[in-house]
Amino acid sequence: MEGQKPLKVAVLGCGVVGSQVVRLLDEQAGDIAARVGAPVEIAGVAVRRLDAPRDVDVPSDLLTTDALGLVSRDDVDLVVEVIGGIEPARSLILAALENGASVVTANKALLAEDGPTLYEAAEKAGRDLYFEAAVAGAIPILRPLRESLAGDKVTRVLGIVNGTTNYILDKMDTQGAGFEEALEEAQALGYAEADPTADVEGFDAAAKAAILASLAFHSRVTAADVHREGISDVTSGDVRSATDMGSVVKLLAIAELVSTGSTTGGGPAEPGVSVRVHPAMIPRTHPLASVREAFNAVFVESEAAGQLMFYGPGAGGAPTASAVLGDLVTVARNHRQGTRGVGESAYADRAVLPMGETRTRYHVAIDVDDRAGVLAAVATAFATHGVSIQTVRQEGRGDDAQLVVVSHEATDAQLSATVAELRDMDIVHDVTSVMRVEGTDE
Ligand SMILES: NC(=O)C1=CN([C@@H]2O[C@H](COP(=O)(O)OP(=O)(O)OC[C@H]3O[C@@H](n4cnc5c(N)ncnc54)[C@H](OP(=O)(O)O)[C@@H]3O)[C@@H](O)[C@H]2O)C=CC1
Numbered sequence: 001m002e003g004q005k006p007l008k009v010a011v012l013g014c015g016v017v018g019s020q021v022v023r024l025l026d027e028q029a030g031d032i033a034a035r036v037g038a039p040v041e042i043a044g045v046a047v048r049r050l051d052a053p054r055d056v057d058v059p060s061d062l063l064t065t066d067a068l069g070l071v072s073r074d075d076v077d078l079v080v081e082v083i084g085g086i087e088p089a090r091s092l093i094l095a096a097l098e099n100g101a102s103v104v105t106a107n108k109a110l111l112a113e114d115g116p117t118l119y120e121a122a123e124k125a126g127r128d129l130y131f132e133a134a135v136a137g138a139i140p141i142l143r144p145l146r147e148s149l150a151g152d153k154v155t156r157v158l159g160i161v162n163g164t165t166n167y168i169l170d171k172m173d174t175q176g177a178g179f180e181e182a183l184e185e186a187q188a189l190g191y192a193e194a195d196p197t198a199d200v201e202g203f204d205a206a207a208k209a210a211i212l213a214s215l216a217f218h219s220r221v222t223a224a225d226v227h228r229e230g231i232s233d234v235t236s237g238d239v240r241s242a243t244d245m246g247s248v249v250k251l252l253a254i255a256e257l258v259s260t261g262s263t264t265g266g267g268p269a270e271p272g273v274s275v276r277v278h279p280a281m282i283p284r285t286h287p288l289a290s291v292r293e294a295f296n297a298v299f300v301e302s303e304a305a306g307q308l309m310f311y312g313p314g315a316g317g318a319p320t321a322s323a324v325l326g327d328l329v330t331v332a333r334n335h336r337q338g339t340r341g342v343g344e345s346a347y348a349d350r351a352v353l354p355m356g357e358t359r360t361r362y363h364v365a366i367d368v369d370d371r372a373g374v375l376a377a378v379a380t381a382f383a384t385h386g387v388s389i390q391t392v393r394q395e396g397r398g399d400d401a402q403l404v405v406v407s408h409e410a411t412d413a414q415l416s417a418t419v420a421e422l423r424d425m426d427i428v429h430d431v432t433s434v435m436r437v438e439g440t441d442e
């Protein structure tokens with residue numbers, strides 16, 4: 001190692017993740033140098049406010065508010081982008097690549113919105129763009145999809161990929177905690193995005209689902225292609241209903257190859273993709289049900305390998321920095337040797353299945369008049385729209401009477417039509433909960 005020219009890294013952002021990247025770069029300097037074959041030194045750390053309190057000591061001569069100036073320096077070999085958001089992150093990454101630097105980012109929002117622009121810039125520059133930390137924090141999931149499973153055919157990815165919402169749902173389930181209280185705890189622990197709406201309303205999970213689907217199916221799926229529902233409408237009643245069914249509510253990201261019926265040149269139908277994020281009830285015996293707090297887990301199903309599960313911390317400064325540094329070591333090694341890692345694979349244009357055509361099971365809670373014939377009338381409403389009922393049970397009596405229906409698989413469009421009809425019926429006071437049911441016991 002001695003005598004090797006150090007590689008210089010610019011760190012953009014020194015918040016929850018950036019501060020841990022800076023700390024680990026210092027603490028692990030010896031090991032990192034041994035793995036890369038040369039020391040990796042910090043050239044500068046770009047922030048928005050020079051005087052903000054930080055979770056790490058950064059020498060003042062390294063701190064700058066001129067991020068563009070930093071990535072444009074001739075001596076910068078590597079850039080870590082942990083600012084987040086679309087701009088200025090995108091312009092900074094593009095400037096870094098153009099300047100010949102290799103880039104590591106944790107920015108799923110940007111990758112899901114405009115990944116192809118970044119991949120093409122990396123390709124053109126002959127440099128690496130790595131982003132393992134963008135999905136599921138510390139869990140190695142993108143590299144397995146891109147490299148380890150490259151010879152297999154992935155058919156489905158199902159996961160809990162947002163730590164903040166899993167933390168909230170877990171606290172609601174196990175401690176009966178209120179939504180706001182649990183969200184505040186998740187924010188204090190550094191799990192939430194700068195604007196927690198991104199977590200709560202499912203935008204963060206949708207961005208991750210788009211990235212997972214793109215890699216799993218060699219496709220280009222953007223956040224706009226993902227059907228998204230967050231957890232802000234999940235009530236403590238839903239959580240209790242799930243408990244009564246031996247289930248738990250989780251925010252799931254689901255990406256699967258599906259038949260869309262579209263053909264190319266008269267040949268067999270090309271598989272399309274269905275990519276969605278929504279809360280769902282899953283049986284407590286399902287492995288995803290035991291994913292607690294801010295942990296994440298991703299199930300991958302592929303034709304040859306079968307079922308694989310990846311589990312670990314999905315958010316937080318140090319876990320995410322671990323994934324960033326793993327990428328940094330790889331891109332630093334490549335940079336030193338003048339090579340590139342595996343770039344984005346050639347992609348298939350896949351049709352995206354509209355949510356209305358997606359098939360799942362549903363849990364529907366209906367407040368009804370407690371009188372003879374109610375059950376038959378409700379069953380007829382389901383049958384009219386082709387939704388067959390798997391189980392139905394009555395809870396409460398008199399004014400508190402409620403029917404809880406679990407359906408067999410039906411499309412979203414069929415279910416919506418059923419719910420609209422139920423809401424119009426005199427004997428129905430309210431449809432208080434409609435939730436998808438995923439997963440048989442695995
Ligand atoms: N937190 C987590 O658990 C995870 C986060 N990520 C991703 O990592 C990235 C960073 O997240 P996180 O660390 O939580 O975010 P923070 O909000 O904690 O940190 C953002 C940092 O960027 C700096 N910054 C903001 N705007 C600019 C600018 N224009 N120029 C220079 N610096 C700027 C801020 O400076 P200042 O400190 O001066 O305000 C701050 O240091 C995001 O893409 C996020 O999605 C990915 C996985 C997990």
Ligand SMILES: N[C@@H](CC=O)C(=O)O
Nearest residue numbers: 162163164192193315
């Ligand atoms: N806000 C995100 C952070 C990691 O991506 C989450 O809660 O999972």
